Amino acid sequence: MARPAAKARVPKHLVALAVVAILGLVLVADYLWASSSASSSAVWSSRLNLHTGPAGSTPPVAKKIKEDKKSVGSTGINATFADLPAPELKWEEMAEAPVARLDGAAIQIKNLLYVFAGYGTINHVHSHVDIYNFSDNTWGGRFDMPEDMAHSHLGMVTDGRFIYVVTGQYGPQCRGPTTRNFVLDTETKEWRGMPPLPVPRYAPATQLWRGRLHVMGGSKEDRHEPALEHWSLAVKDGKALEKEWRSEKPIPRGGPHRACVVANDKLLVIGGQEGDFMAKPGSPIFKCVRRSEVVYSNVYMLDDGTTWKELPPMPKPDSHIEFAWVNVNNSLVIAGGTTDKHPITKKMVLVGEVFRFNLGTLEWSVIGRLPFRIKTTLVGYWDGWLYFTSGQRDKGPKDPSPKKVKWVALGTVCHCHRCVVCLFF
Known part of the structure; x- marks a missing residue:
């Protein structure tokens, strides 16, 4: 009597490979979902009450939205480093900008926002000004x-x-300052032209105060060491x-990427960091390499004019905010x-909160959240x-680390990098 045919045995290593492949497909699908949902063309707007000032009117294409006071915090980020709880806001997309920018600069005069320079990609910098009309x-x-004007890390005030434009980095990657x-x-x-600074600086705090143009801090010529000088x-x-x-009077703590504000005839310098990317030694293109950074909330x-005083710190350390503020x-x-x-991951973490500093009470609060964390x-x-x-x-709601610079410029997936967004106070 003929024996039944033996069942074919699948080698164990093929089974293991199949399991790995399935897990890989699941992870890729999850990543693509997160990327697409985070970069959706849908943007939101929401009413937010500061209890003072006029209500204002609805801007072009804006909608009437009810205020949502729901408090939200971390969305899956490791609990040891989470977003701060904040009211949930709904944002709305406005007109798309002509180009994307990273480390650009902006100055508002009346209903016009003058947007300067910045990286398009890590290998390309803009050398023009675009103007957005709020009206x-x-x-x-x-x-x-x-x-011969710098292309990024500018000091600027009006x-x-x-508009006074001070020092900054000339060229792409991590080239030198001017x-x-x-x-x-x-x-x-x-x-x-204006008289040159005694030495070049990256991203110094810059303001007009009592008839003088003040420039302080920033990074030194190596792009990494914090500077304390004040001119x-x-x-x-x-x-x-x-x-x-x-x-x-030198600033107590140096470094770039901080907000610098004149309010109530006082000069304030907020946030910032010590350390930054540097040019790789010997690189013909000044290729950027990562160095240690310490972000602070001071x-x-x-x-x-003679004594620096320390005020209550920000709710969390915050940097890259030199053009991210308004006085309202x-x-x-x-x-x-x-x-x-x-x-845990040691990756850069972006901030999505909207902070308020009450100049009367000197108190900080978190008054909302952006549609995504952004630098x-x-x-x-x-x-x-x-x-x-x-x-x-x-990279998405569960990943606060930044996308690559080229994603900002191409706008293929994250086109909301290039849009103007509005929030009703």
Whole structure:
């Protein structure tokens, strides 16, 4: 009698490979879902009450939305490093920007937001200015910057007509800084030079205070070591009244990427970091390599010109916020940024909270959350609405680390990097 055929045995290593393949497909599907949902073209808006100031009117294409007071916190991030609880906001997308930017700069004058320079990709930097009109939700009026003006990590401030542009990084990757300074007449679109800084700096804190242009902190020429120096120059109507910068009281803690604000005749410097990417030694393209960074929450105030005082710190350490703030109804509002590395993954962590600093009570609060965590937001405020554009966003609700810079510029998946978003106060 014939014996039945033996069942074919599948080698154990093939079974293991099949299991690994299935798990891999599941992980890829989960990643793609997270990426697509985080970068959806849907953006939201929500009413937020600061209890002071006019209600404002609805901007173009905005909708009437009820306030949602639901508090939300971390969404799956390791509990040792989570988002702060915040009211849930609904955001709405506005007109798409002509180009994406990282480490660009922005200055608001009335209903216009002047958006300068920045990285398009890590190997390409912009050398022009785009203008967003808050009144009609349009972009236009592009014009070029001077050929020898820095392209990122700029110090910048305005007196309401003239925009003063100080030092910064010239070129892509991690190239060196420049001492060159410029002033732009926004009415004529004419540029003129200003006396150079004593030494170049990356992303210094910059403000106009009591008739002088103040520049302080930032990173030194190696792009990594924090600087403490503080200089000022007398200026008026877009012109320097002195030929050389004057040394002022050094800032207690140096470093780049901090908000610098004049409020109630006091000079405030908020947040920032020590350390940054550096150029790889010997690299012909100045390729960026990571170095240690310490992000901080310190707030310093100079009220008499001679003594720095420390004010209550931010709710969490926050950096890359030099153009991420507005002064509204005696409150500073700061949106997004970066905080300390995740203690387990050691990756950069982006900030999605919207912070408020009440200048009357000197108290901080978290008043909302952006539609995604984002680095180097460019913020403006008009007619009761808060706007932001540009920056580098997170990988998704469960991953606060940043996407690659090229994703910001291409806009293929994360096109909301290039949109202006509004929030009703």
